[in-house]
Structure formats: structure tokens, C-alpha cells
Amino acid sequence: MSKPSSNQPCSQLPPPRRDWALFLDFDGTLVSLAAHPDDVQVSPRLKALLGELLETYDGAVAVVSGRPLDQLERLLAPVSLPMAGIHGLEWRDADGSRHSAVDQPAQLASCRDALAAFVEGRPGLHYEDKGVSLTLHYRSAPELARACHEFFEAQQRSLGDTFELVPGKCVLELRPSGYDKGTAVARLLDETAAFRDRKPVFIGDDVTDEDAFRIVNARGGHSVRVGSQDDTAATCYLESVQEVLTWLETLITPDP
Secondary structure (H helix, E strand, O other): OOOOOOOOOEOOOOOOEOOEEEEEOOEOOOEOOOOOHHHOOOOHHHHHHHHHHHHHOOOOEEEEOOOOHHHHHHHHOOOOOOEEEHHHOEEEOOOOOEEEOOOOOHHHHHHHHHHHHHHOOOOOOEEEEOOOOEEEEOOOOHHHHHHHHHHHHHHHHHHOOOEEEEEEOOEEEEEEOOOOHHHHHHHHHHHOOOOOOOEEEEEEOOHHHHHHHHHHHHOOOEEEEEOOOOOOOOOEEEOOHHHHHHHHHHOOOOEO
16 A cells, blocks of 8 residues: 555554444445446455455445446345445345435436437447436546536536536536435434444545545544545545455454
């Protein structure tokens, strides 16, 4: 692990303990980023590791992602664990029961049509219709970043304050306001027995993980930023997905 400067997260990670609750981002944290979300590969090593962590922490392990639950369940099967999808707009319990914070917003209908028209004829762009939100990816066409931002900013203005525009790594998401990874973590800590009265640990790599970092810090937990150390609320740092997996393996036999 590289040594950050004094105003950056520390690379010295806390010693593992059994009273933690683990919250794990997916893309860029557990798996490497890909040009298209469908190109991501989940290794048998990761699935086995998640299963062992669930046993070690008595079920207090959750994946908190911008992906929809359907994708997470398909990619991680047969592992069954609590999940929050679309940045907390939907979630599932350990027993598989699913919940949604909002119904599919009718206001997004016109934006769907406009987004499809915007992407058509612009090679390298693709979008996801997640039902309750819309996502535009430009990782394969970074030169179109400004055009993508301007397009989605105009769409957000047309929808008003009940929707927000959230940037990520070469991705933009238009979604209902008031829900984020921080609210997802807080919900699990407050409402799910397996997570209650545990010290939260969140690992993530993107700006959308900052809300979760702040919640975890406020509750006396540990926040770990993967990759970039710039402008983050995280208190600890790991350099890569490989370092994340290696560190998680050390948690399987934590101190009492």
C-alpha cells in the first residue's frame, strides 16, 4: 500500500474485529471496472470469500451498489446476502425479500425517450433504464463527457428538485432525491437485527460512496476509499480491487 500524505486517508487499516458490520461497494471495489456493466466478471474466489465473511460476521455483510438488485443477484449467485441496489432506492433482506423506496417515477418517461435519442449515433455511449433511475455511461467515449453532463443537467432542470443528478466515474445518474448509499447503510444498521449494535465498515471507490463514508464515520466506524485519495471523507485507503480482496481475506479470522 502506498503512503499517502498527511491530509489524505491513512493506509494503516484497523485490526479486524468480530463486532464489525461490513458494507461493500461492488464495481471498482469487489470487481474491476469494465467498459460496459455487462462485461464484469465475478470470480469463484470472491463468491467463496463473501460466504466466509457472512459466516464470520453472523450475517452482518451487505453489498451496497449503484447496480439494480437483479444484476447483483445474478452476478453473485449462489451467494445470498443483504443488498442495497440503485444507491439505496431498492434493497433486499438476507431471506431474499425485496423492497423499494419509491414507485417507478412517471416523470422519467420523457427523459427515457430523450436519453435513447441522445445515445443513438454517439458511439461509445450506453445507458441503463433502472426503472426508478436513468444512468448514462461514457467510459468508452470520455471525449463526450461535457456533452453528457450538459444533456443530463438539462434533464434534471426539467424534472425539478425531486430528482438529482449524481456523477460517478465516467457515469451519470438521474434519480429521485433523498436516497443514497448513506441512507442505505443507516437503514441496515437501524432496522436489520444482524447489523444492529455493530461497528460499521464501508469500502468504496467512487464519489457515490462518500455519503456512506460520512454515515459510517459519524457512527464511529471505519471508512475505506479504494483507488483515488482525493476529496474524500474516508479515513483509510486501499490501492486496488486486489488489495481489497486480500484485506477482506484477513478478516475471516478476526480477533474476538
